[in-house]
Amino acid sequence: MESPATIEPRALEHGDLLAHDAVPAALISMRDIWKTYEMGEEPLHALRGVSFDVQRGEYLAIIGPSGSGKSTLMNLIGCLDTPSQGRYWINGKLVSEMDDDELAHIRNKEIGFVFQTFNLLARATALHNVELPLIYAGISSADRHERAKNALSSVELSDRMMHRPNELSGGQRQRVAIARALVNHPSLLLADEPTGALDSHTSIEIMNLFERLHAEGNTIIVVTHEPDIASRAHRVIAIRDGQIEKDEKIR
Amino acid sequence: METELLTETALERRAPRRTGPRLEPPRRRRRLRLPPAFYTTWESLRIALSSLRANKLRTALTLVGVVVGVAAVIAVVTIIKGLDQTVASTFSSQGSTVFTISKRPSVITSREDFIRFNRRKDVTQDDAESIARLCNLCWRTGIAANAQATVKAGDRSSEGVRIRGLTLSMFAIEDAVVEAGRQWTDVEEAAGRDVAVIGPDVVDNLFDGAPFDRVVGRQVRVEGRSYEVVGVTERLGKIFGFSRDNFVEIPYPTFKKAFTARTSLIAFIQVPEEAQLTAAEDQARAIMRNRRGKTFREEEDGFTLETQDVFIDLYKSATANIYVVTIGVAAISLVVGGIVVMNIMLVSVTERTREIGIRKAVGASRRDILLQFLIEAVVITSIGGLLGVGFGFALAFVLAKAMGFPLLFSAGSAILGVSVSSAVGIASGLWPAWKASKLDPIEALRAE
Numbered sequence: 001m002e003s004p005a006t007i008e009p010r011a012l013e014h015g016d017l018l019a020h021d022a023v024p025a026a027l028i029s030m031r032d033i034w035k036t037y038e039m040g041e042e043p044l045h046a047l048r049g050v051s052f053d054v055q056r057g058e059y060l061a062i063i064g065p066s067g068s069g070k071s072t073l074m075n076l077i078g079c080l081d082t083p084s085q086g087r088y089w090i091n092g093k094l095v096s097e098m099d100d101d102e103l104a105h106i107r108n109k110e111i112g113f114v115f116q117t118f119n120l121l122a123r124a125t126a127l128h129n130v131e132l133p134l135i136y137a138g139i140s141s142a143d144r145h146e147r148a149k150n151a152l153s154s155v156e157l158s159d160r161m162m163h164r165p166n167e168l169s170g171g172q173r174q175r176v177a178i179a180r181a182l183v184n185h186p187s188l189l190l191a192d193e194p195t196g197a198l199d200s201h202t203s204i205e206i207m208n209l210f211e212r213l214h215a216e217g218n219t220i221i222v223v224t225h226e227p228d229i230a231s232r233a234h235r236v237i238a239i240r241d242g243q244i245e246k247d248e249k250i251r
Numbered sequence: 252m253e254t255e256l257l258t259e260t261a262l263e264r265r266a267p268r269r270t271g272p273r274l275e276p277p278r279r280r281r282r283l284r285l286p287p288a289f290y291t292t293w294e295s296l297r298i299a300l301s302s303l304r305a306n307k308l309r310t311a312l313t314l315v316g317v318v319v320g321v322a323a324v325i326a327v328v329t330i331i332k333g334l335d336q337t338v339a340s341t342f343s344s345q346g347s348t349v350f351t352i353s354k355r356p357s358v359i360t361s362r363e364d365f366i367r368f369n370r371r372k373d374v375t376q377d378d379a380e381s382i383a384r385l386c387n388l389c390w391r392t393g394i395a396a397n398a399q400a401t402v403k404a405g406d407r408s409s410e411g412v413r414i415r416g417l418t419l420s421m422f423a424i425e426d427a428v429v430e431a432g433r434q435w436t437d438v439e440e441a442a443g444r445d446v447a448v449i450g451p452d453v454v455d456n457l458f459d460g461a462p463f464d465r466v467v468g469r470q471v472r473v474e475g476r477s478y479e480v481v482g483v484t485e486r487l488g489k490i491f492g493f494s495r496d497n498f499v500e501i502p503y504p505t506f507k508k509a510f511t512a513r514t515s516l517i518a519f520i521q522v523p524e525e526a527q528l529t530a531a532e533d534q535a536r537a538i539m540r541n542r543r544g545k546t547f548r549e550e551e552d553g554f555t556l557e558t559q560d561v562f563i564d565l566y567k568s569a570t571a572n573i574y575v576v577t578i579g580v581a582a583i584s585l586v587v588g589g590i591v592v593m594n595i596m597l598v599s600v601t602e603r604t605r606e607i608g609i610r611k612a613v614g615a616s617r618r619d620i621l622l623q624f625l626i627e628a629v630v631i632t633s634i635g636g637l638l639g640v641g642f643g644f645a646l647a648f649v650l651a652k653a654m655g656f657p658l659l660f661s662a663g664s665a666i667l668g669v670s671v672s673s674a675v676g677i678a679s680g681l682w683p684a685w686k687a688s689k690l691d692p693i694e695a696l697r698a699e
Contacts, residue, residue, distance in 0.1 A: 101616040108614020135294045136614040138287020
């Protein structure tokens with residue numbers, strides 16, 4: 001084994017891991033994240049140096065007015081996009097430098113999305129919608145059926161498996177989407193305005209479901225502009241003008 | 252990439268993540284694991300079929316070009332294969348041991364030629380007899396003279412029947428089989444008796460298809476003259492839609508008496524072996540040129556010497572032209588069909604942008620999306636190809652029935668039809684599929 005003294009000192013390069021931020025232990029680790037859009041003359045900075053960690057099992061809300069950079073941040077956390085600058089690890093994997101297909105793989109393994117507009121395949125049954133991530137994970141159809149059925153029953157939709165989205169209520173559709181998000185055992189459940197298209201009664205139902213999922217050990221991030229929804233989380237990060245304005249534990 | 256996916260999955264199964272959702276305990280399974288690409292491909296096939304089902308009319312319209320292209324090729328290839336067999340069996344029965352000497356070639360392509368050949372001297376019985384006498388390589392020599400006439404029996408009549416004045420040797424040269432009754436005899440021929448051997452079509456038309464042996468001994472009338480039917484030949488069937496069984500054959504001397512106006516005849520010469528054909532032709536040509544008073548230098552023979560190669564060559568050049576035209580038609584319809592498919596696929600990609608976004612969000616890679624749309628395009632065109640093969644065979648079947656040639660379905664042309672249409676699918680689906688795979692998931696999820 002070489003002793004550290006024999007290593008030639010050299011200048012620090014971009015991408016070098018420093019001792020203090022060698023692969024982070026946190027589930028999500030963002031370091032000085034910038035996202036810049038080239039819009040005409042002026043570059044538009046949607047995010048300006050955002051850094052934060054999310055531990056496993058946390059229930060986090062990200063709030064902010066529209067145009068604050070909240071959606072951009074969500075897209076980055078969800079690995080739908082890569083930052084212009086900065087580094088982002090999820091579950092120990094440096095995703096900020098990945099290409100499209102590697103990101104797709106990370107989305108499949110690590111992230112379960114819940115969208116405001118549900119985003120279910122209209123022509124597919126609830127069961128097939130829930131199976132979708134497993135198909136791209138290359139799981140055999142028998143395993144898929146079983147896991148999708150379990151996921152659907154965990155959101156109390158066992159009796160609606162063969163229904164298509166247009167035969168389901170808004171709350172039921174969102175629960176199908178949640179089942180889909182959970183079916184591949186992701187590290188993170190990422191919800192974007194999950195109650196934005198639901199009435200208040202159904203919203204409460206869905207938020208109760210989130211609470212239960214959190215209690216079962218899931219890590220949850222909810223992006224919202226509704227204070228009510230944010231208040232259900234255990235920690236709230238407020239974004240304004242592309243920066244973290246506030247990061248507080250509320251429970 | 253696939254191995255990486257596999258090992259990663261395998262690792263996870265050995266050591267399940269400590270954190271994360273606990274909807275169910277991770278379980279060990281002993282099921283067969285297929286490569287992940289298998290499941291995504293199967294999913295693509297499923298999607299393709301369901302989206303085609305959802306847009307039935309659009310799919311049907313999209314298919315037209317491909318169906319027409321493939322059907323044209325299949326029909327023509329099948330028909331020509333059937334014709335090839337008919338032609339081969341027809342001409343090989345006389346084989347290439349026979350050549351003919353006649354006033355005009357069998358195939359005349361211009362009016363000028365027709366006029367020129369018409370100025371030639373008729374080929375006469377004397378010409379044929381000189382060849383028979385002088386050409387020592389010629390094995391059999393026969394005479395055939397042709398006319399068309401209405402044939403009657405009782406109150407029935409049949410128009411446009413081929414009347415052939417033959418020498419007895421023609422039965423041997425043409426390898427004709429008399430199924431009922433007999434050929435006429437030397438004596439009957441020499442005496443110019445009114446006897447006839449008739450074809451099965453004449454039996455059908457004049458004697459209500461009576462058994463051939465019941466027809467022997469009956470009378471047929473041709474241009475006011477009565478002939479005793481002494482024999483009926485075996486049925487030969489049709490070629491190119493024309494029956495080969497609609498004839499009345501009478502001894503040549505009888506024919507000369509009955510049809511004086513048409514005096515040019517065709518001399519048939521047969522050699523024992525194909526190898527002797529050229530030498531025999533040379534001899535016969537020399538004898539004929541001599542009889543026509545042609546000098547060594549003169550180019551024009553003043554008669555036509557030909558073998559059945561003339562027909563085979565004509566047939567070959569005709570089918571070659573048909574093939575070229577068909578391939579042209581098929582190529583145009585396939586290109587147009589391909590463009591239509593490409594257009595529809597582009598529409599489909601646009602319509603399903605959100606679906607693509609959803610699939611990408613849950614982990615579909617670019618390759619998965621590319622394959623999905625490519626498979627969809629190939630499924631469309633392969634269905635088109637299959638329908639084309641079906642329609643093509645159906646068309647060939649109908650034509651074969653109508654024209655009376657054997658139907659030879661070839662698996663090769665069916666496979667070719669389907670593979671060509673699949674190739675069209677790949678070619679026309681590639682760009683739309685590539686566009687779909689390139690979509691930004693964020694933008695795609697926002698699409699309406």
